[in-house]
Amino acid sequence: MTDLLIRNAAEILTCAADAPDGIGRLPGGSIAISDGLIEAVGEVGARRAHKVIEAAGRVVLPGFVDCHTHVLFGGSRVEEYAARVAGREPPAGAPVGIAGTVRETRRLSTDALVAQALPRLGEMLAHGTTTAESKTGYGLALEAELRMLEANRRLAAGTPVEIVSTLLAAHALPEDMPRDEYVGLIVGRLVPRAAAEGLARFCDAYCDQGYFTLEETQRVLAAGVAHGLAPKLHLDAYSTTGAARLAADLGAASVDHLNFTSPEEAECLGAAGVVAVAMPCLDLAVAHPRPVDVRGLIGAGMTVALATDLCPACHVASMQLVIQLACRLYGLSVAEAIRAATLHAAMALRRDKTVGSLEPGKQADVLVLGVERHEELAYRIGSNLVERVIKRGRVVVER
Numbered sequence: 001m002t003d004l005l006i007r008n009a010a011e012i013l014t015c016a017a018d019a020p021d022g023i024g025r026l027p028g029g030s031i032a033i034s035d036g037l038i039e040a041v042g043e044v045g046a047r048r049a050h051k052v053i054e055a056a057g058r059v060v061l062p063g064f065v066d067c068h069t070h071v072l073f074g075g076s077r078v079e080e081y082a083a084r085v086a087g088r089e090p091p092a093g094a095p096v097g098i099a100g101t102v103r104e105t106r107r108l109s110t111d112a113l114v115a116q117a118l119p120r121l122g123e124m125l126a127h128g129t130t131t132a133e134s135k136t137g138y139g140l141a142l143e144a145e146l147r148m149l150e151a152n153r154r155l156a157a158g159t160p161v162e163i164v165s166t167l168l169a170a171h172a173l174p175e176d177m178p179r180d181e182y183v184g185l186i187v188g189r190l191v192p193r194a195a196a197e198g199l200a201r202f203c204d205a206y207c208d209q210g211y212f213t214l215e216e217t218q219r220v221l222a223a224g225v226a227h228g229l230a231p232k233l234h235l236d237a238y239s240t241t242g243a244a245r246l247a248a249d250l251g252a253a254s255v256d257h258l259n260f261t262s263p264e265e266a267e268c269l270g271a272a273g274v275v276a277v278a279m280p281c282l283d284l285a286v287a288h289p290r291p292v293d294v295r296g297l298i299g300a301g302m303t304v305a306l307a308t309d310l311c312p313a314c315h316v317a318s319m320q321l322v323i324q325l326a327c328r329l330y331g332l333s334v335a336e337a338i339r340a341a342t343l344h345a346a347m348a349l350r351r352d353k354t355v356g357s358l359e360p361g362k363q364a365d366v367l368v369l370g371v372e373r374h375e376e377l378a379y380r381i382g383s384n385l386v387e388r389v390i391k392r393g394r395v396v397v398e399r
């Protein structure tokens with residue numbers, strides 16, 4: 001007997017890799033789920049089930065994968081944000097920038113860090129995110145970065161959202177340590193610890209003007225590779241760094257931001273199979289002078305994924321809003337944006353064998369939307385269309 005049957009949906013979007021329309025739209029299909037996995041999609045035949053969800057008049061699609069977040073942080077930068085939108089300098093004493101958040105984060109115990117992040121993850125889940133990356137990078141010191149890694153482990157146990165942990169010790173330069181010494185600490189101690197204790201899947205670095213140089217980035221990512229942590233990169237957000245070729249050479253899982261990446265570099269990344277992660281809410285929240293040219297990246301042969309970049313500078317939990325902005329700001333079709341928020345985002349986390357599409361054998365991470373057509377996802381700007389969230393076959397949100 002099937003555990004859960006979702007039947008007679010107006011549309012099922014499988015988002016399967018080989019779908020000719022990009023989203024695998026099946027009108028009027030059903031999904032059979034057992035043991036947390038998808039048994040069958042589309043025509044599932046007559047079968048008995050412990051639980052049935054009638055999905056008539058509804059769209060069913062894979063849970064969203066948010067492949068770039070800084071969901072773990074201390075304090076708030078609301079004063080800075082409010083000042084910036086009004087064109088003013090933040091008030092004296094308010095936490096400003098990464099350095100401000102580092103001071104707030106270092107103050108917190110692991111438990112307090114987790115307690116502040118869980119409501120954010122709850123909001124993400126309520127908007128349909130079933131898998132999320134979580135980066136360190138507000139510790140910028142040995143103990144503080146290890147605390148963030150441990151917090152990621154506890155988060156994973158405290159929310160239905162599947163957490164993918166990334167070591168981003170190279171997020172910014174600490175104010176209290178010379179840069180050479182800090183890079184040595186990352187390479188010699190943090191990366192080996194994170195890998196040995198199974199606390200991270202990826203090693204990330206922020207290569208840009210005012211952050212880590214190309215040479216430092218290379219050292220950090222190479223250490224990650226040597227210890228089995230796959231590389232990711234914050235790349236070219238504010239200048240052309242040349243790190244794109246490094247990412248291609250290392251076979252990075254993703255490169256994120258890409259506002260100043262050249263077309264030739266994008267071609268090189270595309271040929272190497274590196275996924276581009278675009279974050280339209282960040283471009284909006286920081287009023288970026290040069291929003292990323294996503295159509296150019298696609299034209300250069302890159303697979304594009306979408307993410308919130310939830311962080312103190314961009315307090316966005318909803319992948320639905322990301323899809324809406326990606327369509328309008330980046331010129332993606334609705335189908336392209338949905339695929340970028342599901343299968344391609346899973347590829348950016350190297351989880352596409354288990355999540356990101358609705359196919360037999362994959363994890364049953366499923367959303368039921370209270371609308372009849374998937375295009376509503378792009379059209380209803382700011383609405384939450386999610387009625388039900390199913391994680392590993394279990395209903396975890398019902399609205």
Ligand SMILES: [Zn+2]
Pocket residue numbers: 068069070234309
């Ligand atoms: Zn980031």
